[in-house]
Amino acid sequence: MDGPWGPAVFLLLAFLLRATALPPLAIDGVTPDLVLTVVVMAALRQGAWRGAAFGLFGGLLEDIATGRLLGMHALGLMLGGAAVGLLRRRLYPDPWFVPLLGVFLALLLQQIVVAATFALAHFGVHDFPSLALIEYIYTTPFAYIIRPVFYRPEAPA
Amino acid sequence: MPRRGVLRLYLAVVLVLALVFLESVTVHPRLSVSRVSGVVNTVLLPLELGTHSAVQWVAGVVYSVGGAFSAEQENIQLRTQVARLQSQVASLQAVQGQNQRLKKLLKLRQGTLKKFHTLAAPVVGRSPVNWLDQIVIAAGSNQGIKYGDPVLSYGGMVGRVIAVGGQSSTVMLLPDPESAIGAMVARSGDAGVLEGNGEASTLKMQFFAAGANVRRGDLIVTSGLDGTLPPGVPLGRVTTTGQGDFGLVHQADVTPLANLDRLDTVLVVLQ
Numbered sequence A: 001m002d003g004p005w006g007p008a009v010f011l012l013l014a015f016l017l018r019a020t021a022l023p024p025l026a027i028d029g030v031t032p033d034l035v036l037t038v039v040v041m042a043a044l045r046q047g048a049w050r051g052a053a054f055g056l057f058g059g060l061l062e063d064i065a066t067g068r069l070l071g072m073h074a075l076g077l078m079l080g081g082a083a084v085g086l087l088r089r090r091l092y093p094d095p096w097f098v099p100l101l102g103v104f105l106a107l108l109l110q111q112i113v114v115a116a117t118f119a120l121a122h123f124g125v126h127d128f129p130s131l132a133l134i135e136y137i138y139t140t141p142f143a144y145i146i147r148p149v150f151y152r153p154e155a156p157a
Numbered sequence B: 001m002p003r004r005g006v007l008r009l010y011l012a013v014v015l016v017l018a019l020v021f022l023e024s025v026t027v028h029p030r031l032s033v034s035r036v037s038g039v040v041n042t043v044l045l046p047l048e049l050g051t052h053s054a055v056q057w058v059a060g061v062v063y064s065v066g067g068a069f070s071a072e073q074e075n076i077q078l079r080t081q082v083a084r085l086q087s088q089v090a091s092l093q094a095v096q097g098q099n100q101r102l103k104k105l106l107k108l109r110q111g112t113l114k115k116f117h118t119l120a121a122p123v124v125g126r127s128p129v130n131w132l133d134q135i136v137i138a139a140g141s142n143q144g145i146k147y148g149d150p151v152l153s154y155g156g157m158v159g160r161v162i163a164v165g166g167q168s169s170t171v172m173l174l175p176d177p178e179s180a181i182g183a184m185v186a187r188s189g190d191a192g193v194l195e196g197n198g199e200a201s202t203l204k205m206q207f208f209a210a211g212a213n214v215r216r217g218d219l220i221v222t223s224g225l226d227g228t229l230p231p232g233v234p235l236g237r238v239t240t241t242g243q244g245d246f247g248l249v250h251q252a253d254v255t256p257l258a259n260l261d262r263l264d265t266v267l268v269v270l271q
Helices: A005-020 A034-046 A048-066 A073-091 A098-121 A128-150 B003-025 B034-069 B076-110
Strands: B116-126 B133-136 B150-153 B156-164 B169-173 B182-183 B191-195 B203-207 B217-222 B234-243 B250-256 B265-270
Touching: A005 A034, A005 A048, A005 B116, A034 A048, A034 A073, A034 A098, A034 A128, A048 A073, A048 B003, A073 B003, A098 B250, B034 B116, B076 B116, B076 B150, B076 B265, B116 B169, B133 B150, B133 B156, B133 B265, B182 B234, B203 B217, B203 B234
Parallel strands: B156 B234
Antiparallel strands: B116 B133, B116 B265, B133 B169, B150 B156, B150 B265, B156 B169, B182 B191, B182 B217, B191 B203, B203 B250, B217 B234, B234 B250
């Protein structure tokens, strides 16, 4: 899982699963962010630059399929991928809580971008923090589920 | 910093600025990349249909195999048969549920929507993101769907079409933060705008009149004032009422009547 194609295929699969299989499991309209999970795990394995590139690809896929606010998820996930890649270097060797922290950091950055965009566009979201918390709690377990696929004991280049 | 690192940093800054610019010009659906989105959704449609079928098949297999493995050794065959029958019962129940929902949809089509041309379309995908509430349906401009067409489910209205491809369309659902529908209280006729706020279970109704006659349990229906929606289509029920910001407008929280988390077939009102 060191090249660009493995994570890219995982990103496409995560996108399709999220659009088709997960909606019936939504909690107050919130489903686990599988695309973000793959970006986080790929960034932990391949470092900040690759993490940013995977974030850009996954986010653009979501933005284009959504058809609105092109760039919102691409920007959020790109920043998230880069930040998580940098975090991995600081925390080497890999403690168990790295995915927990990685998902939190990436979601936080993405939600900051979403909140800023919505504020500029005058879109109101009722109880943003609660929905963000549901998203975090619901997404984190998936990072541990796919961790064995991406895990590498040594530090990324 | 090495030359390559500096170049990468410049590239990252340019990308961030480009993305911010793209966001600012695609804030509203009419100015969005709806054509590109339509094409992408049409390309993704077979993949989404395939994934949907594969997920259902895997769920069925897991259900049957799970039942079989938990059986004791001596009656494994019998238990496998039971698991298979249970799986069949579950799938029959699902078909029965779908049948009931389709009957309700037909009733809506023959009642409130009698004067309108409608088209039934299966839901094949949901928004891949949490903050924009949308679905993808397997019907597009080839079937006569246009931008802005209202979309209903058996419970009531669910949203409007915001992007159209040849064989698929994207529908913005009522809870989407950008959604706004002309609505009124069925009992008193007081009108306003029903807005989404990102929460699937609660919509916000802003009334035009400060002293609007509205109370808990009131049915909210489409007002038809904008001329694009049929009047009287059920939208939701009032759960709480109160004053808005600065006490200038009267507002109410409304729970949608349609189950927006479990949409399998919808009715598009063709205009």
